[in-house]
Amino acid sequence: MSSDVTCEKLREVGPELALGVLPGRERAGAVAHLDACADCREYIEQLTLVGDGLIGLLPGSEPPVGFETRVAQSLTQVTPVHEGHAREAPVPRKGRPGRARMRLVSATAAAVVAIGFSGWAVGSAIENVVAGPATSAEPVADMLSGDLTSVGAKGKMVGEVYAHADPKGWVYMTLDLPHAGTSYDGKVVCFLERKDGSTVPVGAFSIRDGSGSWGAPAPVDPSALSGARVTTPDGTVLARAPLSQAGPNE
Amino acid sequence: MSRFRFPVGRLPDEALLSGLATGDPELAVTFVRRFQHTVFGVAIAVTGDPQLAEDIAQQTFERAWRHAQIYDARRGSVRTWLTAIAHNLAIDAVRSRQPEPVAPEDLESILGVVSDTPEQHALADEASSRLREAVAELPPEQGRALVMAGIYGMTAQQIADSEKIPLGTAKTRIRTAMGKLRSTLASPKRGDHVK
Ligand SMILES: [Zn+2]
Numbered sequence: 370m371s372s373d374v375t376c377e378k379l380r381e382v383g384p385e386l387a388l389g390v391l392p393g394r395e396r397a398g399a400v401a402h403l404d405a406c407a408d409c410r411e412y413i414e415q416l417t418l419v420g421d422g423l424i425g426l427l428p429g430s431e432p433p434v435g436f437e438t439r440v441a442q443s444l445t446q447v448t449p450v451h452e453g454h455a456r457e458a459p460v461p462r463k464g465r466p467g468r469a470r471m472r473l474v475s476a477t478a479a480a481v482v483a484i485g486f487s488g489w490a491v492g493s494a495i496e497n498v499v500a501g502p503a504t505s506a507e508p509v510a511d512m513l514s515g516d517l518t519s520v521g522a523k524g525k526m527v528g529e530v531y532a533h534a535d536p537k538g539w540v541y542m543t544l545d546l547p548h549a550g551t552s553y554d555g556k557v558v559c560f561l562e563r564k565d566g567s568t569v570p571v572g573a574f575s576i577r578d579g580s581g582s583w584g585a586p587a588p589v590d591p592s593a594l595s596g597a598r599v600t601t602p603d604g605t606v607l608a609r610a611p612l613s614q615a616g617p618n619e
Numbered sequence: 620m621s622r623f624r625f626p627v628g629r630l631p632d633e634a635l636l637s638g639l640a641t642g643d644p645e646l647a648v649t650f651v652r653r654f655q656h657t658v659f660g661v662a663i664a665v666t667g668d669p670q671l672a673e674d675i676a677q678q679t680f681e682r683a684w685r686h687a688q689i690y691d692a693r694r695g696s697v698r699t700w701l702t703a704i705a706h707n708l709a710i711d712a713v714r715s716r717q718p719e720p721v722a723p724e725d726l727e728s729i730l731g732v733v734s735d736t737p738e739q740h741a742l743a744d745e746a747s748s749r750l751r752e753a754v755a756e757l758p759p760e761q762g763r764a765l766v767m768a769g770i771y772g773m774t775a776q777q778i779a780d781s782e783k784i785p786l787g788t789a790k791t792r793i794r795t796a797m798g799k800l801r802s803t804l805a806s807p808k809r810g811d812h813v814k
């Protein structure tokens with residue numbers, strides 16, 4: 370039986386729906402109406418922004434000592450799976466400060482099984498990062514970066530590329546073609562360019578109205594890479610970027 | 620052009636989120652460091668329980684990590700996305716733990732905090748400031764209904780019970796308050812893409 374919720378009724382319960390407090394049965398009817406009514410969807414989206422904005426007014430608060438380490442630890446030992454699911458290592462979620470150390474040890478043991486890194490390397494790397502000279506320097510990674518420029522409208526910057534080497538290669542790009550007055554809809558293919566002239570495909574992504582951003586694992590050897598490019602599936606280059614190890618010796 | 624070795628701390632939020640998949644400890648620490656204050660703040664405001672809030676904050680980061688691929692920048696900033704996750708988890712935790720209503724003094728203090736407009740928020744983006752002002756201008760009973768529903772996740776029925784008012788009145792208060800805030804946000808400024 371389809372919903373008999375009218376637009377008028379939806380406007381009445383919309384605020385509760387957007388705040389997530391509409392009880393189950395009413396909620397089902399309202400959601401069914403939204404499936405069929407773009408105007409009401411737009412209305413709910415606006416109210417959801419209001420709800421998010423309200424939560425955004427809450428003040429920040431300092432978590433307990435050790436939180437950063439524990440959480441970073443748990444994030445680096447979960448194995449990524451690319452359908453949006455992941456296997457989680459059995460990590461105790463929290464603990465009092467006195468027990469953190471013990472947990473760190475057992476957690477790194479799990480990391481060895483999960484991703485094959487040296488458990489101690491991961492565990493102590495986090496401790497080093499956390500314990501590092503936080504006041505003076507931000508953490509620095511083995512990172513290449515560059516500005517994507519449009520091939521059509523020459524010289525116009527249309528995005529950024531970050532390529533990261535350790536411990537697993539990873540490339541992240543943002544693309545904003547309209548910034549150069551062009552646009553494109555559909556699939557784009559990304560490549561890394563190597564100094565020897567070869568290219569390495571990173572992946573294909575969909576963009577809408579010429580913009581998007583994505584990240585993907587990729588082999589990143591900082592000494593061999595020279596740039597990145599984004600093309601259409603038929604090979605037309607949309608944008609390219611030189612990549613440099615943004616280092617002090619450049 | 621002189622560039623410095625690229626500090627992870629300057630990666631855009633979205634890049635950092637995406638980079639968590641590498642398992643890189645520096646990216647993970649940087650990500651947590653950047654958002655923990657916000658995430659824990661939401662969790663503690665809703666639950667009032669530091670231990671539970673810590674648990675929720677940790678789950679928030681884990682969930683964000685697992686769902687990093689479905690994060691859609693068009694729908695809001697990484698920060699907003701994280702606060703929404705933390706908020707949902709906190710509401711669930713509070714609902715399962717204690718069906719009793721929020722203490723009046725907690726309610727008043729949260730209402731005070733979200734409608735507090737002085738200079739300390741000078742750095743906040745314009746949309747937040749306008750929203751804050753709009754909350755401050757609500758009649759107290761509407762402000763309370765808004766906070767009860769929007770922050771504590773109370774249903775209209777629970778609000779009615781707590782305030783000893785008819786259900787219809789509770790619904791009207793929520794609706795009226797939300798309507799005012801919505802028209803506040805609907806003014807010309809589009810999107811809040813900060814650089
Ligand atoms: Zn409708």
